[in-house]
Amino acid sequence: MHFFLRFALASCLLVWLSGCTPVQAWERGTLARPEMALEPDTMEQALNNHVYFSKEASSGGNSASGGGCGCN
Amino acid sequence: MSSSRTLLALTASALALPGLAHKVKADAAPTVTTVGYRISAYREHDLDRANLLIGSAERFDIDIHQLSVLTPVGENHSLNVNASYESMSGASPWYTIARGDGSTGVVMSGATITEERRDISLTGRRYLDNGTLGLTLAASHENDYDSISAGMDAQRHYNNDLTTIATGFSVSSDDMDPTDATLFNRVTDASKLSRSVFMSVTQIIDAASLVQTGLSVTHLSGYLTDPYKFRDRRPESRTQWAWSTAYRRFFAGPEAALHADYRYFHDNFGIDSHTLELNWYQNVGDSLQIIPGVRYYSQSAADFFTTVSDFLSSGYNSADYRLSAYGALSTSLKIQWEIEAATLSLSAERYRSDAGMALDNGPESPALVDFRRLTLGIDYSF
Numbered sequence: 477m478h479f480f481l482r483f484a485l486a487s488c489l490l491v492w493l494s495g496c497t498p499v500q501a502w503e504r505g506t507l508a509r510p511e512m513a514l515e516p517d518t519m520e521q522a523l524n525n526h527v528y529f530s531k532e533a534s535s536g537g538n539s540a541s542g543g544g545c546g547c548n
Numbered sequence: 549m550s551s552s553r554t555l556l557a558l559t560a561s562a563l564a565l566p567g568l569a570h571k572v573k574a575d576a577a578p579t580v581t582t583v584g585y586r587i588s589a590y591r592e593h594d595l596d597r598a599n600l601l602i603g604s605a606e607r608f609d610i611d612i613h614q615l616s617v618l619t620p621v622g623e624n625h626s627l628n629v630n631a632s633y634e635s636m637s638g639a640s641p642w643y644t645i646a647r648g649d650g651s652t653g654v655v656m657s658g659a660t661i662t663e664e665r666r667d668i669s670l671t672g673r674r675y676l677d678n679g680t681l682g683l684t685l686a687a688s689h690e691n692d693y694d695s696i697s698a699g700m701d702a703q704r705h706y707n708n709d710l711t712t713i714a715t716g717f718s719v720s721s722d723d724m725d726p727t728d729a730t731l732f733n734r735v736t737d738a739s740k741l742s743r744s745v746f747m748s749v750t751q752i753i754d755a756a757s758l759v760q761t762g763l764s765v766t767h768l769s770g771y772l773t774d775p776y777k778f779r780d781r782r783p784e785s786r787t788q789w790a791w792s793t794a795y796r797r798f799f800a801g802p803e804a805a806l807h808a809d810y811r812y813f814h815d816n817f818g819i820d821s822h823t824l825e826l827n828w829y830q831n832v833g834d835s836l837q838i839i840p841g842v843r844y845y846s847q848s849a850a851d852f853f854t855t856v857s858d859f860l861s862s863g864y865n866s867a868d869y870r871l872s873a874y875g876a877l878s879t880s881l882k883i884q885w886e887i888e889a890a891t892l893s894l895s896a897e898r899y900r901s902d903a904g905m906a907l908d909n910g911p912e913s914p915a916l917v918d919f920r921r922l923t924l925g926i927d928y929s930f
Contacts, residue, residue: 499710503755506798511805511829511837514750514760514794519586519616519925520882520895522630527590531899531917533847533870534813534821536744536764536790545665545688545695 575703577675578626581619586925588612592638592917595654599914601645603656607917608638626673634665641915643778643857644867652855654915657776665690679704684718695722697742712750714762719743726775740770757797764790773866779857780866788815805829807841818851819871822907827880835886839895843878849910869913875905893925 499507506512515521529535530547592607614632621627639656647653669686681702688695701716720742729736748762766788773782792811799806807827814820827841850871852864882895899919903912 498708499752499755501709504752506756506800507752507758509798509805511831512758512796512798514796516829517893517925519584519614519630520893520923522632523586523588523612523614523923527921528845531870531919532821532845532876533815533817533819533850534788534790534811534823534845536746536766536788536813537762537792537811545667545690545693 575675575678575680575705577624578618578620580929581617582927582929584614584616584618584925584927586612586614586923588614588921588923590919590921592919595639595641595656595915599652599654601647601653601655603642603654604639605656606638608636608640610634610636621672624675626675628671628673629668630671631668632666635663636665637662640776641867641869642776644855644914646856652914655778663690667695678709679712682716692727693722693724695720697721699744710752713747714750715745715747717743717745722770724771724775729775732778734775735771735773738771738775740768740772742766742768756800757795759793759795761791761793764788764792766790774868777866777868779859779861780868781861781864782852782866783817783864786815786817788813790814803831813847817871819847819849820908821845821847837884839880839882839884841880841882843880844875844905845878846875846905846907847873848906848908849873853911853913855911855913867913869915869917872903872913872916873906873908873910874901874903874913874916875907876901877905889929891927893923893927895921895923895925897921 510516525535526545530545588611590608590610590612592609594605595607597605612632612634614630616628616630618626618628638661640661642655642657644652644654665688667686667688669684671682671684673680673682679702682700684697684699684701686697686699697718697720699716699718701714703712703714705712721739722742723737723739724735725737726734728734744764744766746762746764748760750758750760752758768786768788770784772784772786774780790811790813792809795806795808797806798804805828807825807829809823809825811823812821813823823843823845825841825843827839830838830840832838850866852866853871854865854867855872857867858865876899878897878899880895880897882893884891884893897920899921901916901918903910903916
């Protein structure tokens with residue numbers, strides 16, 4: 477677990493430091509495209525999370541997750 | 549793609565499931581109302597009849613309807629309502645028995661289980677100069693299971709808006725009242741509490757790529773046993789850690805975007821898992837998008853998982869296939885077509901699981917599930 481925590485914290489630091497290319501506001505048109513969103517289709521993502529939560533032992537990630545269903 | 553799709557994607561504030569406070573990417577308040585509807589057919593493959601001892605081999609068929617409305621409220625607020633309805637029927641693995649030839653047979657629930665599930669969530673979001681604040685309330689109802697949850701999330705931009713830090717938490721209270729409890733000696737009334745927090749960092753790398761990494765911790769306490777599995781007994785406390793990283797890159801030549809997502813999961817049941825997902829968003833002209841994807845998942849077994857149900861043990865044990873060691877490969881294809889203010893979508897997924905695909909060796913389950921899924925959707929903005 478300690479290794480896992482160190483690894484996760486190190487990756488956060490790496491992401492933080494990776495912003496070495498200044499991108500001005502007027503240069504962010506590509507980043508604003510819908511297909512560049514972290515979750516382009518939130519309804520599809522919600523269903524994916526629900527299905528995988530029901531059929532696999534893992535859940536969570538970049539969100540806070542709680543209970544939800546008695547899915548078998 | 550239209551501005552409405554852009555706004556929907558950028559706000560990403562929909563909380564379609566109870567207890568989920570989703571990550572958010574940007575803080576552009578919506579200026580139009582967007583209504584989305586999805587109808588999905590989820591079909592599990594029959595259990596391999598060579599593994600069936602008693603009961604029905606027909607596993608779950610589920611039809612799912614989802615409705616989402618995202619609307620601006622004033623200039624700096626939005627309201628997002630998500631509702632879904634599921635109707636399901638089929639049989640579920642009950643317990644497993646060792647057979648004389650050394651193999652393991654599965655006893656399925658008899659005939660068919662029929663069930664309905666309804667859930668609704670409301671998210672209010674406030675858009676600030678350099679971030680957002682969100683509040684979500686959600687509820688889910690089944691005839692034997694109720695869940696209510698609440699969550700908050702916040703994000704703030706730094707470093708000339710190149711860096712975004714998001715954080716949030718949610719609490720969920722679930723109550724279960726299993727059917728036929730007296731007949732099958734099940735618990736008659738039980739509850740569990742879930743508390744979850746997350747933090748993520750999103751960094752713009754250059755004009756065509758960004759990366760996000762984050763950590764979530766979820767603690768569950770209460771009755772975590774599956775009341776419908778025979779002789780299933782699990783600890784009453786579970787802590788889950790998930791570290792995930794998402795990478796997005798746009799390629800100007802083919803007019804396409806690559807989505808690469810990885811998640812490492814660990815919990816105190818002894819389960820470790822790895823999930824890797826790749827999707828390719830290929831634009832074809834101005835109105836068509838084709839999105840092939842592949843997802844690989846592998847998990848180790850829980851410490852107390854047993855291939856054969858243990859009828860004598862008074863300790864923790866479970867033969868639930870979801871706690872076994874296995875790997876799964878999912879392939880998907882989605883087509884999205886934009887027609888003026890509407891976007892039509894059709895997507896299909898094929899999911900295969902097998903103990904042989906796992907990264908970790910461990911006790912196998914004869915009840916692993918395969919399924920396919922088809923979804924038809926429409927979004928309309930006005």
